[in-house]
Amino acid sequence: MAAVTTSKKRKRDPGVSFALSDQPPTQLGPVLAGGPCHNPLANFPSVKPTKSTPFKCYRTQKKKSDNEEVPFAETPLLIAGETEAVDFYSSEETRRASVGSRYLVGVHNKRTGITTFQAAPLHILTHEVKALKGLQPAAVSTLQRLEARAALGETFGTKKAQQAIRAQERNKVDVSAMEGVADHLQEKEAKANADSTRLIPQYDADALNPSDAYPLHNMIPKPEWKALSISTYMAADNSASRIALLPFKRSNWINGHLSLIFASPSPNKTTVKILVYISAMMSFHKATFKKIDKTDIQQKLSAVPGVVVDGLLSRFTETPRGSMEAQKTSENETMLLTHMFALCLHVDDFATDTSVLAADLSMEPMKINILFKSLGCRVNKLTQSDLKRLGLPDAAGEVKRAILKTPLEFPKPHIRRRK
Known part of the structure; x- marks a missing residue:
């Protein structure tokens, strides 16, 4: 029987x-996207994200017009x-790495044998450790540089260089005599840093009158001031009717001031408007205590x-990157309260009874006092001259109030003294 032979044919490469x-x-x-190195297309040579890490793409410049079409x-x-x-x-590095180059991404289809190329932008990524945000590297002083240089010279320098170093050491100024100056400069630097980061309204540090220290429209922007109407308050027949119109009706501080103003034959319209705005701020404070629900607000x-309402949301809440939901941070909370208290000072002729506000806001009086002090107030009992200026009876002198004096003096920042 003849042997059966089979031939293996090679498949043709399509x-x-x-x-x-x-x-x-x-x-x-x-x-x-990749990390910075000699090869711009290398993937993250140092810190590498996991494959499940989501990345998002944000446009950094607005379109000039709705009809503008720019290639992706x-x-x-x-x-x-x-x-x-x-x-x-x-x-x-992203922009520099892309100059003069064009990058394409190819996708190969095994079934058809076609590799399709599509233009793609190149991005060189960098990274930042969250726990280290805001930390600045310790500055190296001139003295430290000289000491390090002297140590190297003593160890590796020639005899001539070592003699020069010793001569310099003999002529060195006694820095202990400068410690007082250094402490003063440190205090000055700490004060400048604290002034630039205070969570309070914009202020005039050179104001000679308390009414000029915190101008009204630094707390209430002019568009919002113009939008407020108090005609219904002016037309109301009694205190109960006016209180029913307020955004926040359970404030003894606001209700008492409103009754006192309308006890006058000619109520001050500016003060009424400020009270209505403070009432809106209190209502906003309560509505955003746990979470930000714009519909509820x-x-x-x-x-x-x-x-x-839009102004309060934009100034006293923030929306994290990549999110559509607003939130209120502790800094936002402090800014809202200090803006509110600056307005209270305007109403109270710059001497506010903080205990009533603490009860209205369900907060500890000590915390309220700290916030008033951050505005430059001193929490003390009124002097006889203060009582006379405010038209208050002697009995009012037993109550501590937040009193704003000018020129403004803020609490001194705590700094560590060098041992």
């Missing part, structure tokens, strides 16, 4: 062909992502003009 993507150039597409690969973008410990984002402040 070959590879190339094509450009037929998607519109303005459509979102792939992005090339040429659109000014920012790529950002984060893990629990590290932030990743486009670095300044608008319902609770339905009697307040929309421009005022």
Whole structure:
């Protein structure tokens, strides 16, 4: 029987062909991203995010017009992502790395043998450790540099260099005599830093009159001031009717001042307007205590003009990057309260009974006093001259009040003295 032979034929390689993507150039597409190194396409040579780390793409410049169409690969973008410990984002190298080059991403289809190329922007990513944000490297003083240089010279220098170092040591100034000056400069630097980061309204440090220290429209922007109407308050027949119109009706401080103003034959309209705004701030404070629900806030402040509600939301809440939900941080909370208390000082002729406000806001009097002190107030009993100026009886002198004096004096920052 003849042997059966089988021949193995090689499968022909269908070959590879190339094509450009037929998607519109303005459509979102792939992005090339990597860490900084000699090869810009290398993936994260140091800190590397996990594969599950989400990245988002943000446009850094607004369109000049709705009809403007810019290819996706040429659109000014920012790529950002984060893990629990590290932030990743486009670095300044991105623009330099892309100059004079064009990058394409190829996708190969095994079935058709076609590799399709599509233009893609290049982004060089950098990273920042969240726990180290805000920390500045310790500055190296001239004295430290000289000491390090002297130590190197003593160890490795020639005899001539070592003699020069010893001569310099003999002529060195006694720095202990300068410790007082150094402490003064340290205090001055700490004060300047504290002044630039105070969570209070904009102020005039050179004001000679308390009414000029915190100008009214630094707390109530002019558009919001113009939008407030007090005509219904002026037309109301009694205190109960006026209180019913307020955004926040459970404030003894506001209700007492409102009754006192309308006891006068000619009520001060400016003060009434300030009281209505403070009432809106108190209602906003209560409505945002746990979470920010814009619909709920608008319902609770339905009697307040929309421009005022929007202004409070924009100035005293913030929206984290990559989120659509606003939130109120402790800094936002402090700013809201100090703006409110600066307005209270205007109403009280710059001597406010803080205990009543503490009860209205369900806060500890000590915390309220600290916030008034941050505005430059001193919490003391009124002197006889203060009582006379404010038209108050002698009995009012037993109550401690937050009193604003000029020129402004803020609490001194705590600094560590050098041992």
